Amino acid sequence: xxxxxxxxxxxxxxxxxxxxxxxxxxxxxxxxxxxxxxxxxxxxxxxxxxxxxxxxxxxxxxxxxxxxxxxxxxxxxxxxxxxxxxxxxxxxxxxxxxxxxxxxxxxxxxxxxxxxxxxxxxxxxxxxxxxxxxxxxxxxxxxxxxxxxxxxxxxxxxxxxxxxxxxxxxxxxxxxxxxxxxxxxxxxxxxxxxxxxxxxxxxxxxxxxxxxxxxxxxxxxxxxxxxxxxxxxxxxxxxxxxxxxxxxxxxxxxxxxxxxxxxxxxxxxxxxxxxxxxxxxxxxxxxxxxxxxxxxxxxxxxxxxxxxxxxxxxxxxxxxxxxxxxxxxxxxxxxxxxxxxxxxxxxxxxxxxxxxxxxxxxxxxxxxxxxxxxxxxxxxxxxxxxxxxxxxxxxxxxxxxxxxxxxxxxxxxxxxxxxxxxxxxxxxxxxxxxxxxxxxxxxxxxxxxxxxxxxxxxxxxxxxxxxxxxxxxxxxxxxxxxxxxxxxxxxxxxxxxxxxxxxxxxxxxxxxxxxxxxxxxxxxxxxxxxxxxxxxxxxxxxxxxxxxxxxxxxxxxxx
Amino acid sequence: xxxxxxxxxxxxxxxxxxxxxxxxxxxxxxxxxxxxxxxxxxxxxxxxxxxxxxxxxxxxxxxxxxxxxxxxxxxxxxxxxxxxxxxxxxxxxxxxxxxxxxxxxxxxxxxxxxxxxxxxxxxxxxxxxxxxxxxxxxxxxxxxxxxxxxxxxxxxxxxxxxxxxxxxxxxxxxxxxxxxxxxxxxxxxxxxxxxxxxxxxxxxxxxxxxxxxxxxxxxxxxxxxxxxxxxxxxxxxxxxxxxxxxxxxxxxxxxxxxxxxxxxxxxxxxxxxxxxxxxxxxxxxxxxxxxxxxxxxxxxxxxxxxxxxxxxxxxxxxxxxxx
Numbered sequence: 001x002x003x004x005x006x007x008x009x010x011x012x013x014x015x016x017x018x019x020x021x022x023x024x025x026x027x028x029x030x031x032x033x034x035x036x037x038x039x040x041x042x043x044x045x046x047x048x049x050x051x052x053x054x055x056x057x058x059x060x061x062x063x064x065x066x067x068x069x070x071x072x073x074x075x076x077x078x079x080x081x082x083x084x085x086x087x088x089x090x091x092x093x094x095x096x097x098x099x100x101x102x103x104x105x106x107x108x109x110x111x112x113x114x115x116x117x118x119x120x121x122x123x124x125x126x127x128x129x130x131x132x133x134x135x136x137x138x139x140x141x142x143x144x145x146x147x148x149x150x151x152x153x154x155x156x157x158x159x160x161x162x163x164x165x166x167x168x169x170x171x172x173x174x175x176x177x178x179x180x181x182x183x184x185x186x187x188x189x190x191x192x193x194x195x196x197x198x199x200x201x202x203x204x205x206x207x208x209x210x211x212x213x214x215x216x217x218x219x220x221x222x223x224x225x226x227x228x229x230x231x232x233x234x235x236x237x238x239x240x241x242x243x244x245x246x247x248x249x250x251x252x253x254x255x256x257x258x259x260x261x262x263x264x265x266x267x268x269x270x271x272x273x274x275x276x277x278x279x280x281x282x283x284x285x286x287x288x289x290x291x292x293x294x295x296x297x298x299x300x301x302x303x304x305x306x307x308x309x310x311x312x313x314x315x316x317x318x319x320x321x322x323x324x325x326x327x328x329x330x331x332x333x334x335x336x337x338x339x340x341x342x343x344x345x346x347x348x349x350x351x352x353x354x355x356x357x358x359x360x361x362x363x364x365x366x367x368x369x370x371x372x373x374x375x376x377x378x379x380x381x382x383x384x385x386x387x388x389x390x391x392x393x394x395x396x397x398x399x400x401x402x403x404x405x406x407x408x409x410x411x412x413x414x415x416x417x418x419x420x421x422x423x424x425x426x427x428x429x430x431x432x433x434x435x436x437x438x439x440x441x442x443x444x445x446x447x448x449x450x451x452x453x454x455x456x457x458x459x460x461x462x463x464x465x466x467x468x469x470x471x472x473x474x475x476x477x478x479x480x481x482x483x484x485x486x487x488x489x490x491x492x493x494x495x496x497x498x499x500x501x502x503x504x505x506x507x508x509x510x511x512x513x514x515x516x517x518x519x520x521x522x523x524x525x526x527x528x529x530x531x532x533x534x535x536x537x538x539x540x541x542x543x544x545x546x547x548x549x550x551x552x553x554x555x556x557x558x559x
Numbered sequence: 560x561x562x563x564x565x566x567x568x569x570x571x572x573x574x575x576x577x578x579x580x581x582x583x584x585x586x587x588x589x590x591x592x593x594x595x596x597x598x599x600x601x602x603x604x605x606x607x608x609x610x611x612x613x614x615x616x617x618x619x620x621x622x623x624x625x626x627x628x629x630x631x632x633x634x635x636x637x638x639x640x641x642x643x644x645x646x647x648x649x650x651x652x653x654x655x656x657x658x659x660x661x662x663x664x665x666x667x668x669x670x671x672x673x674x675x676x677x678x679x680x681x682x683x684x685x686x687x688x689x690x691x692x693x694x695x696x697x698x699x700x701x702x703x704x705x706x707x708x709x710x711x712x713x714x715x716x717x718x719x720x721x722x723x724x725x726x727x728x729x730x731x732x733x734x735x736x737x738x739x740x741x742x743x744x745x746x747x748x749x750x751x752x753x754x755x756x757x758x759x760x761x762x763x764x765x766x767x768x769x770x771x772x773x774x775x776x777x778x779x780x781x782x783x784x785x786x787x788x789x790x791x792x793x794x795x796x797x798x799x800x801x802x803x804x805x806x807x808x809x810x811x812x813x814x815x816x817x818x819x820x821x822x823x824x825x826x827x828x829x830x831x832x833x834x835x836x837x838x839x840x841x842x843x844x845x846x847x848x849x850x851x852x853x854x855x856x857x858x859x860x861x862x863x864x865x866x867x868x869x870x871x872x873x874x875x876x877x878x879x880x881x882x
Binding site: 084218220228229231234367370371373386387389390391392393395412414416417418421424425428430 | 653
């Protein structure tokens with residue numbers, strides 16, 4: 001009886017302590033005027049998040065940010081949307097207040113052009129384009145344009161660093177954290193994997209370096225879905241290219257360190273601002289024995305133009321003209337100076353065999369070529385296509401004639417229906433290389449499985465929150481800064497990523513060490529600072545702690 | 560009889576017309592648009608417009624509808640937005656994978672269900688009957704993915720008798736379509752998913768058969784058969800069961816029609832590359848052509864099998880005529 005009473009008293013004490021503690025935090029700044037005009041009240045903000053089953057992280061950190069923002073006096077309504085709806089409203093129509101997004105760390109995003117130009121230059125704010133927030137700063141625009149013109153890596157980096165500084169001062173979108181990929185492979189049977197930022201074990205280099213230790217010379221690669229098409233001209237999905245780039249070769253490939261390397265091209269010489277001479281590596285052959293010639297490269301560019309291949313078309317856009325000098329030498333003329341050309345155009349384009357595709361183009365026409373199944377894909381890459389049974393299995397056989405032959409006899413690729421199946425496959429020994437990332441809990445379990453190694457790979461993609469600068473209240477820098485200070489970055493990493501992530505503050509993530517500006521630090525979680533910024537900008541709070549625009553500003557946006 | 564069939568075929572045609580129209584508009588009412596699914600791949604605006612044009616999405620809805628219907632009359636389902644390949648190529652193979660899996664499951668379910676149901680009715684009230692019915696209902700109510708995982712846990716992970724998923728062993732090369740589906744390896748992979756789906760299906764034929772049998776067993780002709788001195792077995796199989804089959808046939812035809820849509824969960828748990836997964840994925844991606852084709856196939860099958868069921872009545876029960 002006594003015990004019960006004691007418990008009750010203790011509980012009461014704890015509760016009241018809690019109430020005082022929480023209570024002392026919430027009412028932001030004591031209201032001075034109860035009679036703030038209603039037209040100055042900041043409207044309710046709708047924060048879109050993904051559905052929890054599409055991406056639990058983007059869902060949860062949205063909720064966490066909203067909780068903090070409410071403490072600043074904002075009315076926040078969180079709405080989960082299916083991804084197709086979210087991308088339609090957010091990226092296409094740009095009809096949103098704020099939404100959570102993740103930039104995937106793709107190979108072509110290692111070059112800073114995506115983050116510096118595509119996501120923030122004012123010309124990129126149209127329908128479906130990537131300047132989602134509607135950022136428009138002429139000073140910034142100048143730098144974003146300039147970095148495209150300068151070929152010299154060091155000089156270009158200086159400008160890219162400057163651009164990052166300006167972006168950090170404007171906070172156009174609120175950068176939060178990058179996530180480390182936790183991946184695993186069968187170390188009992190294979191050694192020497194080469195993971196890469198953004199791609200982990202799906203990296204191109206991994207398939208050249210991975211080496212059998214035991215009897216199984218064929219490495220089994222598990223991925224949670226199959227590729228969509230074997231026809232690269234019709235592909236748009238990252239994973240399609242991660243697969244077909246093993247069959248088709250590229251002139252330049254981005255190394256694991258993030259710097260472009262000459263690959264099928266032996267040398268690339270810049271003749272003037274807009275002219276490059278490219279020499280092909282001699283002795284390369286397609287899988288059917290035909291030699292790789294300069295004419296195949298020129299044809300590949302033409303093929304993309306004629307068929308309007310959606311993905312490649314954008315990449316070859318800077319190219320004005322391709323001339324054949326001799327069997328192995330080409331001259332590339334550009335429309336205008338464009339520095340990302342080597343990494344992003346030459347580094348993405350495939351070399352298509354002219355003797356095969358010219359026939360298809362003639363027989364089926366441009367549209368028919370896009371719809372061709374290319375079931376017996378012939379390229380000049382390190383692996384030949386053995387067979388492909390959609391949604392079941394694919395076999396890629398080593399090309400022994402390749403100039404840097406792989407160490408495994410073949411890759412067998414198995415598409416799973418979901419990630420759980422993939423993890424089970426790794427545990428039972430059905431697969432050797434995990435093409436997806438593990439949740440920390442899954443990783444802990446796999447660590448105990450004998451013969452499996454778990455490794456962690458940083459990513460240059462990151463989570464962030466877009467705020468629509470075309471609308472009040474996000475047109476005000478003070479509001480963006482306050483919201484950014486109120487994001488509990490460390491808590492998000494600790495709780496949602498279970499520590500497997502890095503706080504980010506710049507538009508180029510820290511994993512991309514060559515381009516990332518180390519002077520820019522992530523903003524700390526600091527509600528007082530956030531309130532102070534708002535107060536200094538003239539924002540006021542009513543008795544209930546709701547926030548009002550500074551004198552002279554009224555709510556002008558209506559849904 | 561022939562008059563009846565011609566009449567029914569004409570009705571089918573009208574039904575199909577309505578169905579295909581419904582399907583067309585239904586998918587377009589769904590939120591989101593197919594283009595937003597491609598956004599992720601850094602498509603420039605011009606390329607997006609090119610894609611719109613390629614798939615005729617830039618035209619007004621009624622024009623799209625006319626194109627769709629005229630394609631349908633020529634037996635064409637168009638080109639998948641997602642795969643950028645003719646729909647037939649995408650779903651052609653999957654129809655077979657699913658048909659074999661579901662065929663096997665339905666054969667097991669109906670063989671066990673029909674005989675089981677008959678016996679349940681015959682031994683009505685016994686402990687075995689109560690237990691059997693409860694068991695069938697249990698598997699009917701349990702989520703299929705759960706049943707699948709339990710089956711996997713026991714027969715694959717613990718006992719190691721069967722593979723954990725897929726249609727063939729890793730690294731199997733197949734040279735012909737015949738090779739693909741006719742091999743011990745394939746059968747070995749088929750057992751667990753077919754069994755899982757069958758466990759789910761069993762309750763329906765079992766309960767329908769049991770109810771029908773109970774009704775028949777009270778009829779005079781059963782008494783008569785017994786009076787003739789026929790053995791219990793003969794009375795059960797030749798008189799009682801045959802007369803109870805009608806409702807089971809109706810159920811069978813309906814189930815076959817829907818089965819072509821596959822069992823998404825079974826296909827997912829057992830990594831079976833079937834039509835069910837494709838169907839769900841197509842809807843999520845707003846891949847109208849694939850979604851339309853799969854639903855249309857399913858519709859055609861249900862309607863056609865309804866006709867088959869009606870015709871079968873005449874064979875099973877000579878009292879049914881078609882005049």
